[in-house]
Amino acid sequence: MSDTCTPTLPGFTCGLDATLRVIAGKWKPLILYFLAQGGPTRYGELRRAMRDVSDKMLIQQLKELTADGLVQRTDYKEVPPRVDYALTPLGESLAQALVPLCTWGTENLAEVTRVFAQRERTNGASQPGAKAEPSPSAQ
Amino acid sequence: MSDTCTPTLPGFTCGLDATLRVIAGKWKPLILYFLAQGGPTRYGELRRAMRDVSDKMLIQQLKELTADGLVQRTDYKEVPPRVDYALTPLGESLAQALVPLCTWGTENLAEVTRVFAQRERTNGASQPGAKAEPSPSAQ
DNA sequence: TTAGGCACTTACCAAAAGGTGCATACTTGT
DNA sequence: ACAAGTATGCACCTTTTGGTAAGTGCCTAA
Numbered sequence: 001m002s003d004t005c006t007p008t009l010p011g012f013t014c015g016l017d018a019t020l021r022v023i024a025g026k027w028k029p030l031i032l033y034f035l036a037q038g039g040p041t042r043y044g045e046l047r048r049a050m051r052d053v054s055d056k057m058l059i060q061q062l063k064e065l066t067a068d069g070l071v072q073r074t075d076y077k078e079v080p081p082r083v084d085y086a087l088t089p090l091g092e093s094l095a096q097a098l099v100p101l102c103t104w105g106t107e108n109l110a111e112v113t114r115v116f117a118q119r120e121r122t123n124g125a126s127q128p129g130a131k132a133e134p135s136p137s138a139q
Numbered sequence: 140m141s142d143t144c145t146p147t148l149p150g151f152t153c154g155l156d157a158t159l160r161v162i163a164g165k166w167k168p169l170i171l172y173f174l175a176q177g178g179p180t181r182y183g184e185l186r187r188a189m190r191d192v193s194d195k196m197l198i199q200q201l202k203e204l205t206a207d208g209l210v211q212r213t214d215y216k217e218v219p220p221r222v223d224y225a226l227t228p229l230g231e232s233l234a235q236a237l238v239p240l241c242t243w244g245t246e247n248l249a250e251v252t253r254v255f256a257q258r259e260r261t262n263g264a265s266q267p268g269a270k271a272e273p274s275p276s277a278q
Numbered sequence: 279t280t281a282g283g284c285a286c287t288t289a290c291c292a293a294a295a296g297g298t299g300c301a302t303a304c305t306t307g308t
Numbered sequence: 309a310c311a312a313g314t315a316t317g318c319a320c321c322t323t324t325t326g327g328t329a330a331g332t333g334c335c336t337a338a
Contacts, residue, residue: 013189015244016168016237018251022244026326029155043285050152054327059286067261068254080335081285090250097243098155104236105154105161111229112157115207122206165296182315193297198316219305220315 019097022068027053027061029098032087035071036095040086070094158236161207166192166200168237171226174210175234179225209233 012018023029027050034049035041041049047058062085065071070091076082087095105112151157162168166189173188174180180188186197201224204210209230215221226234244251 012244012251013169014172014241015246015248016172016241018244018248019240020162020168020244022251022254023159029159030152033153033155044283047285054329055286056288056328057326060326067257069250075285080283081333083285090247093247094243097239100236100239101158102153102155104233105151105156105158107154108229108232109154109157111208112151112161115161118206119203183313186315193299194316195298195318196296199296214315217314219313220303222315 019094022070023094023098025061025064027057028065031058031061031065031085032070032091032095032098033102035085035087036092040074040084042082042084046085065091158233161209162233162237164200164203166196167204170197170200170204170224171209171230171234171237172241174224174226175231179213179223181221181223185224204230 012021023032030050031046034046043058043062046062047053047055050058062071062073066073066085069088071085072088072091074084074086076084151160162171169189170185173185182197182201185201186192186194189197201210201212205212205224208227210224211227213223213225215223
């Protein structure tokens with residue numbers, strides 16, 4: 001890692017820290033991902049595209065991304081509500097910076113998968129009360 | 140974002156998702172950051188370098204990173220305990236993938252800083268007791 | 279008329295993440 | 309003898325995060 005991670009910044013330990021705080025949130029990277037793929041996307045589409053996300057969560061994350069200047073919300077003040085979301089230039093640059101992480105995850109998928117299988121095994125084994133969750137529906 | 144974010148992977152929505160789950164944790168990116176800077180680092184050094192981290196947290200994150208094969212723990216079985224941590228090749232490749240995020244954070248520091256100041260202002264504004272009771276006995 | 283889609287909002291809760299502080303076993307410095 | 313440092317473990321508690329379910333106002337299709 002080079003010195004692009006300049007320490008002692010205003011509120012962050014380094015640029016990496018700052019970035020990670022911006023994209024912190026279960027669905028934000030995914031939202032960025034979807035928006036980076038196609039152009040402006042309507043709320044409902046996004047909602048259906050990202051399975052397992054609730055309205056509350058999606059709206060919340062979109063609001064933050066919007067407030068943070070990463071996505072732009074367009075509200076066509078129409079009769080049945082119509083709103084769409086798109087990346088701002090800032091959002092697009094961030095999406096670009098995420099590409100290497102996508103790549104890393106994809107290239108090292110085997111290891112990562114193994115690692116997570118391991119984690120689950122370890123967690124399950126150390127539970128004294130050992131309660132068997134029937135179907136912990138994707139998280 | 141290109142198609143390095145191949146959807147429909149084993150347990151993840153995309154490579155990005157996988158990566159982010161690996162580095163999830165308040166101190167992990169920072170640990171990676173420090174280890175990427177210099178070579179093997181002793182526990183105590185790391186501890187002092189990252190101010191505001193507790194033993195519990197640092198140990199916990201180091202354990203996970205070790206279990207995940209990103210860092211290597213070396214225990215010289217000595218009289219006063221001596222242990223050091225270093226990045227594995229996998230850890231180093233991940234650190235490399237993090238560089239663009241460091242860069243993005245640094246380059247867009249002004250915007251990011253503004254954004255966070257904004258967030259705090261927004262949060263702080265709803266704090267005064269002038270509002271309705273938000274149930275003080277939170278769980 | 280009733281059902282349903284749209285883009286949200288709200289109240290309430292459970293789980294996870296993180297933090298504090300004390301304990302360990304052993305050694306060195308004072 | 310006693311404090312301090314070494315790398316960690318453990319119990320307990322608070323904060324943050326995420327999830328569920330319901331409701332809002334408006335409009336259209338059946």
